[in-house]
Amino acid sequence: MKFSSLAKIRLGVLGVLIIAIFAGFLVYPIAFDRPMDWLNSKLGLALPHYWQLPFHLGLDLQGGTHLVYKADISQVPEADINDAVAGVRDVIERRINVFGVAEPVVQTGKSGDQWQVIVELAGVKDVNQAIKMIGETPLLEFKEQADPSTQTLTADEQKQLDEFNAAAKKKAEDILKEVLKTPLVQFGDLAEKYSEDGSAAGGGSLDWAKQGIFVAEFEQAAFALKKGQVTKQLVKTQFGYHIIYKEDERGEGDSQEVKASHILIKTKTAAEFKPQEQFVYTGLTGKQLKRSQVQFDPNTQVPEVSLEFNDEGKDLFAEITKKNVNKIVGIFLDGEPISLPKVNEPILDGKAVISGSFTLPEAKLLAQRLNAGALPVPIELIAQQTVGATLGNDSVQKSLFAGLLGLLAVVVFMLLYYRLPGLLSVIALLIYSVLALTIFKIFGITLTLAGIAGFILSLGIAVDANVLVFERLKEEFRAGRPLSSAIDEAFKRAWPSIRDGNASTLITCIILFWFTSSMVKGFALTLSIGILVSIFTAMVVTRGLLKTIAVGRVQNWYFLFNRKKVVEQKPQS
């Protein structure tokens, strides 16, 4: 194997060291600022401070914002409430993860009768945008037509309805008294003043009508009256209370017609009082949505949005469409019917199409929004507060101290056991830590307990790479190789196991990162970054340092390498 010349290696090492120093200041700017302040105060200079870039710490380490959303489950049958609220939870979590706020806490809550979703986000900087994102989450519902017989008034509502109608009757009676006191020529004026239907503007006047035009009660009263008479009692119909004035009549028998005016005071029926839900909750919502895509109607080339359900949604959709053949199943977006297709036959493949009148950008936006997660029930933000760290500052400080203590033990061990290479590997590990932490800072990677676990593991793996190389180095010593070629050989031989070990861990990380969310994702991210940096520091930095230092006389100081002088050394070239 051919290696670059020593000068090149030394230049490279110098470069890495300079980068590491800059990175070190970035990780711990006080180390730069303090001496600068001191110089400023002594010499009266105005030297600047270093670039201040904070770590992005997660909820457990730093706290953040606590949001409480109220889930509106009024439309949801009792048995499905838990599911629906859990669905909201999952959708919001997915949504926040898309936004990149790492490792939120999202949990359902129940406060009295109110169902809530509690969301905690790390940091407070982007909270308004996060809230906006959550607010923009579409509400997607599939609803079926209601069975009217199932909708009855509650006792309370019935009471209100009765009170309303009683008030209407009282009002109508008062008007009747007034009508009876007033001359009939003024009936039109009174109708204009009081009547609650469309005829009021025309003085309550109705068209000529034969029998069979009016509702039965009205007709009976109107035909029974003589010309120029007013009803002495209120006439009750389905519309309310009428006071009828017969203006004229003509014709005989079947062709008999009347011309009447009336004053109507409306009452309400149960259906009017509580408008019937035309469409009701089916349980099929954005929660079961797997994927959404823009496509074009093959006949008209109009853009439409296709929906694909997950397994649960597929079964549910099949069930709903089976039940509703030849009926309408409404697709509702944010509470508005967006498409009301008629079911021709049961749909078993879990695919649906929203064919509203979309423009292409609209369809694209909708598909995008749906893909980011669609809510099963409406939500409303009801509280927002700042929260502190769950781990507690003392705990974090203590753990950091303990971690440093542990690292110190590692340093002592490496020095005692591997001596000079040990020292160099400690320097390489230091560079490793600084570089990894710099990457965490610059790319704003959120550090939580899980993320730090990933970092610790990668630190362990970084140490391992050095240990692997040094053990090989000893073997090469035993085989009697001179130092320089022993170093090359040790790195060359250790490389396959470092490569494969790290590759397998990296594969694990990529899969975890891709498929999961929240904590597991954070762990995978810091671990992968740590691994990539550790391969670099172990294979490049440690080797560079070793080759830079292990030249000339140093090669003969066997003690530094914990090498026994058993083999005759070949003459140096």
Place this chain on the structure above:
Amino acid sequence: MLSIIAKRKYYYTFSLACVVTAVVFLIIWGFKMGIDFTGGSLMEVSFQETARPSVQEISGALTDLSNLGEVTIQPIGENNIILRFRNVTEIEHQEVLDKLIEQFTPGQRLDIKTTTTPVQIEGLVSGEANVTGIKAEKAAGARIIEERFDSIGPTVGQELKTKSFYAVIIVIIAIIAFIAWSFRKVGRPVSSWKYGVTAIIALVHDVTITCGIFALLGHFYNVEINTPFIAALLTVLGYSVNDTIVVFDRIRENLHRHQGDFEEIVNMSVNQTMIRSVNTSLTVMLTLLAIFLFGGETIRYFALTLMVGVFFGTYSSIFVASSLLVTWQNLVKKFAK
């Protein structure tokens, strides 16, 4: 050279005993699931006319209520604290409140009357919430007021559970595939996919034992399984495979360089990597031990999980994984005859 592989019966016995015991623990006791998985109660109290105690002080005040399990304490707003703990009875709920009052605002005792009237929650739920609360009859003086007491669901949603489960399955398949590919040139005498399968068996071994120990700790010391435990298990997963691959890599190399009995080559490889395995886990263990002994209360069990996992990960890659390769090879030979 130590004769390691020849004594594989002992390791198998030991490992099998450990795994079986772990499985038995898991079946009998199971995990003591923490509120991250089960949900529980959320209690918010505000400290009036008194400085809010630190998270540590509150945690200290509640240690007496040992049957409460793990309590997550989090400052919220200016004066308030959120406590999250398992579902409790009304009596236990009042005990928590009493404990806080006793510790931080003992003067309140004389003045208050515990009631179950709904309390208006300022700035939060618009008053209709049915919250059991404490009403201070005397307005002045340091006191603790319960702002809300709600039930909450788990933070680990069904989606994350399902996804993580599939992710782990895919990880296992991917690792087997990767090792099979990476060792593809080592056709002799054991085909490369067997290295992958063996690495996974060692992995399952490590993870099962770690889980078993936590079932034990949960039963006797009320150690709960929460999200950090999952992070720790994932770490063990990564470490275990990594460690095993290093040993296998040496076997791969030696198979290229030396002729000889498979068992001898494996034994030689294990010997050659032994010091490295021990040194590496020693360094990791040193860090973890420091965190376990001196670190914060909250991450102690996290460190403990890792220690147990790393210990068994190292043990299994030295003694179990390589031995299994030999046993497998011998079985194949036996049946081929």
